[in-house]
Amino acid sequence: MADRVSPKGAPWRNFYGRKAGKTLRDSQRGYLAEDLTALSPGAVDWEENPERVPLDMEGLFGGRPVWLEIGFGGGEHMVHQAALNPDVGIIGCEPFINGVAMLLGKIRQAGVDNVAVHPGDARDLFDVLPDGSIARAFLLYPDPWPKARHHRRRFVTPEHLEPLARVMAPGAILRVATDIEDYVRQTLEQVPRHGFRWLAERPGDWRAPWDDWHSTRYEQKALREGRRPHYLTFQRV
Template identity: 65%
Template structure:
């Protein structure tokens, strides 16, 4: 039986999040048509790279700098802050929600940040083509919790997603997860601590209750705190 394919020729992958919201403003549309094209990694989409050959990180940033990856950057507040504070690092952000990407691009242009590349799509497509052991740090910040038990397989912290992430992370690379949902904390620890290729770095309660020293609060965290939910900060190291 032939596998169903998408319009770009890719094998069909279920995607459960939102891709579009309100109509973009004219300036946002312009950034999607110009700025995004300038900073989108080449060879990520199936139409560009049907063989799924590994892309060249040197083509993203020509100076061989460390690469960080943010999966689902939302409005991009954290990614912008990290890029501004770490100009010698190249950051790749993945976000399928068009309105979030457009909002981020406008802010990035205003702040004249140039060390970010954006894949406006499913992180799985990027993970397909990242070379093995190419990423120095990864962030998963306030992912969709999919609270119903029958939807838990949609959560990012499952082998379908973490296996290719593990392949792309360098030995010793750090993987940070932030969430305000207690069951997502439990789910993440259950899955990550059972893996032989990661270790949880917490030694005391403050290590998951207090934010990282270089943390920049996102709008999702601000909302969680307003609604009296408690953020948790989990740090794992790729072995």
């Protein structure tokens, strides 16, 4: 279904899920007030950039390859990758403000300087990312929306995968981690339909984590509750 358009020109996009949780600590409010603006990737919001002028990727990370983490949760994986790969820039998207505050604290602690943070909907960021500008993307333990009537809310749907494919460079890698078997099914059905090839050749390729993997708090919860993680690797073709 085509996006409806608001009077301000922005497409009407339903958002599902929480944008805020429990009360932030004083230190977390400080991170948001002091650090978030400086770490913004640029004019992403419609109010700031109604013409949807593409981001200046050269100016953002000085010409380094750019990776994207969609829904970074508490930020532990994103900061780990930033510290492990100082030669790349990483943009993280997360609408849940408590998670953004957690990430900012981890960035301070780790001292990494190759990150940018969009505290909002990934679809708005896709609007302003140049074609073929992303060299690697991560979708780690996305909201499973377990009820069948809510499966259209999952990230692995055309509404999200079409713009994701557009912004990823040929040969770019997409990593998806989930502990929900039906999410695996939908991922394997939908992602290859949108210009990606699944790289698995043997069971170990989806049962074992990546060599540079950093387990997240969501994965630890899944393991405690007896669910098996799946690690899916795709390549943009």
